[in-house]
Amino acid sequence: MADQNSASETKPETKEAAPAKKLWSDEDFGEVDISGLKVVEPESAEDIVDQPERIKSESIVEPEEIKKVVADDTPYTSAKSFEDLNLSPELLQGLYSEMKFEKPSKIQAATLPMIVSPPYQNLIAQAHNGSGKTTCFVLGMLSRVDPKLKSPQALCVCPTRELVIQNEVVVARMGKFTGITTACTATAETNSHLHSTRREKIVDQIVIGTPGTLKRWMTKDKALDTRHVKVLVFDEADQMLDQDGFQDDSLRLWRDINRSGGNCQVLLFSATFSDKVKSFAMKTIPKANYIFVEKEQLSLDVIRQYQIVCPTTASKIDVLKDRIFPAAEKLGQSIIFVRTRGAASELHKSLEEDGFKCTSIQGGLTHEERDRVIKEFRAGETKILIATDVLARGFDQAQVTLVVNYDFPVKNTTSRHAYAEPDYETYLHRIGRSGRFGRKGAAFNLLVTEEDKRNLRKIEQHFNRIIPEVAWNNIDDIEKVLQDAGLA
């Protein structure tokens, strides 16, 4: 148990370094620790037996009303290979020759049988950042769609434009040989709302989008016919169902689909489900299979987390420029998270004035600007990206090795007098932008106020991880911990 709590100690790395060329490769899956997964079929028990000390049996079913994992006692067999799933030859070709996958990751092995086989039960699935959730629902959509029927049959709802685009790329790649086409709210006609151009009728089988535009396509434009939709995916589902997120939009969308057509399989995927959202989802989604991860098991060990206590707010930028960047520049790409749009612009400007090449992204930019910033970052043309939480979730870029919480993630407090609470879910999603698919990563938390320090302590308790401190004024220390993280 002790080693679990000491993120600072250096473990000997016996595994070969994961290659960076593939987006997702099988060798990476071997390093992803999903030992906290509550799995449902006997075969999967083998996966967790080899780490018995990390399993607290039954403690995952936290809300008391939850008794069963598999609705209706439907038996499922874990998928050892993609062949076990009765997929079309075209889809297998996409998985092997286009995606370069070899076999399902653990979350894929556990959920794909539930997704692709009758009775197409609803599913609520939690799995670690970078463990292959996207493949689960993309494969689910592709396998259940009839390419000959020129009408939407699967919908994927995402919280940001960037995630919509990313998911569409994955669908297009994986479905390359299937003849299945996609429509997405982010591509083409980005300015259509300005000219109130009506979206033409959608003949694509898979539709990916943000809630607002999807809703407009369904109601106002009458372009999205949902009568044949049989799969409804919520990516980052906890945010899509959170009262403070997209709950209203999501539930309305779901209701409208159910009214127009028959029964529709609902798939919820996220790395995080707060207790509140979890119980809401369990109550709301009928007869769902589910997989959850204990929060103490959720923080990936491949991502080394550190705190740097800075003397003043003003000194944070110097720590970034003088200490972190010199050490980080050789490593790969970095994302610097700030709290507000304004802070993103200001930090961007300030860094650029000092000769640091970087870009920034936040919701206040135009779609064209956002697309350009992401395109440059994807291409590796920029190494440092400053972002608000628009990029906190889902964004998958293998080269990101370093995440900096320039501003600590906090929940919005309605009362001016109350202390800000740490945003546990956002924290985990942010640091999860590094360490994709078992790759190594590091996260630095820049702290100034007592509130910052208190919030970090709460994060440590929540995820049961010690987050060691690194001296703010010593670049050698930062170099050293990056080495310890396996990055230097």
Add this chain to the structure above:
DNA sequence: AAAAAAT
């Protein structure tokens, strides 16, 4: 506060 999207 940020986010999507629309007003």
